[in-house]
Amino acid sequence: MLRVNLMDLDREGTIRIVREIEATDPLWEGVDLPLAGPVSVDLSVSATATGQVLARGSVEAKMRFECRRCLVEVVPELHEDLALVWAPRDEFPGEEEDEEQGEIRVLELGVGSLDMGPAVREELVLATPRFVVCREDCQGLCPRCGIDRNEESCDCTLEEPDPRWDALRALKED
Ligand SMILES: [Zn+2]
């Protein structure tokens, strides 16, 4: 759980939250994250005089992909810096506010605690690549015979015969 008690936060000013969230945690349900282990969250949460809540820190996760070209397993470690802001609805900054602040989320009043889970999940989903390659110059699999061209070579011709050449050939034969 990534919940902060807002009364505690008011009293203490800053609360550090360090959590390991299992890959099987309900928080990750319904989103398509190829998690290969627990997700580490480290956030320093503070309350501002204007009633905003700020959380700065990072989220780290190991993910499991197949190389898009050769299908070998790739397990990259994802690290994303987080800077999350919640503001009470009536104190939403106007549009002239600094763009650098990024997205500001609504802080529901009178709830006593703030669940940062959905925001962290959203940031992690945004930071997750749609596909990866095992290395920049991966040669991939031969689309004809299926061998891994990083390891072996084959005699398959990859060029589809261009029908325009057939037309030329036909002319010559005439
Ligand atoms: Zn590859």
Ligand SMILES: [Zn+2]
């Ligand atoms: Zn081949």
